[in-house]
Amino acid sequence: MPHRHTSPPELYRHLLEHQTTVVLWFDGLLNLQFINPAGEMMFAVSARRLRGMHARELFAGAEHILHGLERALASGHGFTEREVQITFQGGKVSTLDTIVTPVNEPQLGSGLLVELMQLDRQLRITREENIIAQQSVSRALTRGLAHEIKNPLGGLRGAAQLLERELGDPALKEYTDVIIGEADRLQNLVDRMLGPNTIPKKDVISIHQILERVRQLVSVEVPTQVKLVRDYDPSIPDLTADPDQLIQAVLNIVRNAAQAVGERGEIVLRTRTLRQYTLGQQRHKLVIKVDVIDNGPGITPDMMESMFYPMVTGRPDGTGLGLSIAQAIINQHGGLIECASEPGNTRFTLLLPLQH
Numbered sequence: 001m002p003h004r005h006t007s008p009p010e011l012y013r014h015l016l017e018h019q020t021t022v023v024l025w026f027d028g029l030l031n032l033q034f035i036n037p038a039g040e041m042m043f044a045v046s047a048r049r050l051r052g053m054h055a056r057e058l059f060a061g062a063e064h065i066l067h068g069l070e071r072a073l074a075s076g077h078g079f080t081e082r083e084v085q086i087t088f089q090g091g092k093v094s095t096l097d098t099i100v101t102p103v104n105e106p107q108l109g110s111g112l113l114v115e116l117m118q119l120d121r122q123l124r125i126t127r128e129e130n131i132i133a134q135q136s137v138s139r140a141l142t143r144g145l146a147h148e149i150k151n152p153l154g155g156l157r158g159a160a161q162l163l164e165r166e167l168g169d170p171a172l173k174e175y176t177d178v179i180i181g182e183a184d185r186l187q188n189l190v191d192r193m194l195g196p197n198t199i200p201k202k203d204v205i206s207i208h209q210i211l212e213r214v215r216q217l218v219s220v221e222v223p224t225q226v227k228l229v230r231d232y233d234p235s236i237p238d239l240t241a242d243p244d245q246l247i248q249a250v251l252n253i254v255r256n257a258a259q260a261v262g263e264r265g266e267i268v269l270r271t272r273t274l275r276q277y278t279l280g281q282q283r284h285k286l287v288i289k290v291d292v293i294d295n296g297p298g299i300t301p302d303m304m305e306s307m308f309y310p311m312v313t314g315r316p317d318g319t320g321l322g323l324s325i326a327q328a329i330i331n332q333h334g335g336l337i338e339c340a341s342e343p344g345n346t347r348f349t350l351l352l353p354l355q356h
């Protein structure tokens with residue numbers, strides 16, 4: 001049983017830590033006595049600084065909640081309010097479902113239990129899940145198709161080689177060369193459509209090793225007027241991942257950025273961490289955030305909708321596989337890729353949980 005001035009037992013503490021609903025406990029004077037980690041995240045202030053704070057200060061951006069709390073305290077009747085908008089310090093607006101329950105029991109004293117459910121966060125999670133599900137269906141289709149093409153293609157190439165050997169007239173060899181050359185080109189495409197098909201070989205690595213490798217590879221491909229800028233957070237701990245696959249994923253994105261900026265421009269590789277961040281259904285203590293930012297022309301809303309699907313390209317010589325492969329790799333590592341773009345500022349964000 002929790003006591004008034006003692007911390008909850010281990011089990012309760014762990015449960016509260018992983019809870020995504022914000023839980024607040026106000027005493028009879030509407031001073032905050034308890035807030036869970038989800039609450040700290042939402043208000044973006046530490047529990048230590050929040051404790052003792054009056055509801056008036058906490059809900060400065062939502063007068064009607066404050067009045068509701070005062071009424072509930074006076075009347076002893078709880079209330080539920082849906083889709084309340086709160087403006088936080090710093091201007092962030094959030095939509096919340098609110099449940100207020102007056103409690104009066106010897107262990108706790110009398111006060112108000114307030115639960116806040118962040119709807120926009122819920123919406124974000126379902127949207128991400130949908131996207132991941134859709135993309136994995138189209139990826140499965142592409143892989144199936146590639147697989148069907150692969151075998152007959154091998155036969156075709158073999159037959160052309162045999163034919164070439166039997167041909168007496170060297171002038172005819174030109175034709176078999178075309179068949180063999182085109183078969184090789186298709187083979188390459190099909191291999192890319194199949195994507196990474198080896199089981200991930202996981203290793204403990206630094207994200208910066210990966211980024212440095214990509215930077216090295218791309219720096220020899222781009223014109224000298226294209227600057228590759230690093231902005232790393234050196235405190236990021238190592239993660240467990242398949243280094244070759246991660247290099248492939250980041251490379252696909254940085255190459256796109258390089259193609260977008262063309263002859264001159266800037267590509268920034270930035271690393272940061274996010275604490276207590278939810279990816280899909282899973283809440284993670286620490287998530288690595290890698291931004292690849294370019295100052296190219298940007299991505300049209302149309303392309304934005306579809307670019308993560310296989311075979312979607314905006315370039316005449318593109319195969320449209322780069323992003324779908326990158327997304328598949330990052331998904332396999334428990335993470336996801338997001339994108340935001342306006343002319344002159346395009347940002348691809350890779351979110352990778354430290355432990356998967």
Ligand SMILES: Nc1ncnc2c1ncn2[C@@H]1O[C@H](COP(=O)(O)OP(=O)(O)OP(=O)(O)O)[C@@H](O)[C@H]1O
Binds near residue numbers: 260307313314315321
């Ligand atoms: N940083 C960016 N700026 C502008 N457009 C981009 C950017 N990244 C991707 N795109 C658009 O998204 C499309 C899809 O990218 P994706 O990497 O999947 O395929 P691709 O680059 O066309 O071909 P591939 O990578 O297979 O050679 C690109 O053709 C381009 O139109």
Ligand SMILES: [Mg+2]
Binds near residue numbers: 252256323
């Ligand atoms: Mg590409």
